[in-house]
Amino acid sequence: MRLFHNTLSSNGRRVLMVAEQLGLPLDIVQVDLMSESERARLHEINPNGKLPVLDDGGFLLWESCAIMQYLCDITPGQTLYPQDARERADVNRWLFWGSQHFAETVSILSFENLWKAMIGMGEPDPDEVARAEGQLKQLGAVLDTRLAERDWLAGDALSLADIAVVAPLMYLDQARLPLRGFPHLMRWFDRLRQLDLWKNTEAG
Template sequence: MLKIWGRPNSTNVKKALWAAAELDLEYEHIIAGGAHGIVDTPEFRALNPNGLVPVIEDDGFILWESNAIARYLAAKYGVGKLWIDDAARRADAEKWMDWASTTLASPFVDIIWHTVRLPEDKRDPAIKARGVTAFAKALEVPEKALSGQPWLSGAEFGIGDIPLGVFVYAWMELPIDRPEFPHLTAWYKRLQERPAYARSVMTPLT
């Protein structure tokens, strides 16, 4: 059986859980990371020497890095679902996975840590504001893309929607001031209608 290590409030872990849920895969979820520990044990470091989550084990195959995990699960189990056979269309969808990780991760950390994760006396409003500004500026890119197609993956939902979909859940639900992005908001509403998204992503942020 597929095993997934990671804490359920982790943005990166949610990608793996969501991909597995979209594919109706049975899996064992092993809570690890943050306050749950485990990641510094020799046993876990043998799985991922970086000591980070998520990590999966699938029939003896060990894999870490959240986007790689989503791609792997889609390729192995998602033919006709998450996987896109056409190489050009697949690459066009997958670029959003890497874009979300390289462009949104840094401002996202500033936002979530200085909104909910840190004790109130440790939160810095200036850092939070800087993160919100940078995140909002970046969202102008998918907002434009979604004005001409329903999903980042194209005409149908696919793996390209997963990383940003996880980030946007926090963006939409945290108590922050957000500019209006009508196409992104409509896309988020479509995500909320997916049972796998509701079960795997729409969970507590702390």
């Protein structure tokens, strides 16, 4: 299987962490998003022009959470994505929340505080930063409450829920994410950072 990826992508890192935990080898194809020709080729395999994209023998799959689920579904005996309907629904809840709310808000601060200057688009917009910081603090409170008396987001062990939600925190410091004041969230993040799936997927 090939994964079209860019090391700056937290969505791609989600997939890498799942593959690492499952012991699935992936042939990584690095895509230079600053290259017009490579962006054009990316549109040929994903009409959205976004990463990551999985190529499994000609089966092209985009959307990171869909890829994560697929990797689990083709791996016998895996425990990241439970079979029980309610347990799976609980994991799905956090997959969707992580994509629609948490990662989306993190991406605003990543753009304003990190990428904007790197691509020559000027200084952060203070109004946009303030709005996103307020939203992220609300979301951080949701996570902190959830993790106050539990080690993992769903069930009693690591699952796709944890991997999906934690990935954007790779930019905790660079994007100046206002989350360090949430002790249960940070305890959970520190636990995940000690795992091989985090250490082995850090950009070299």
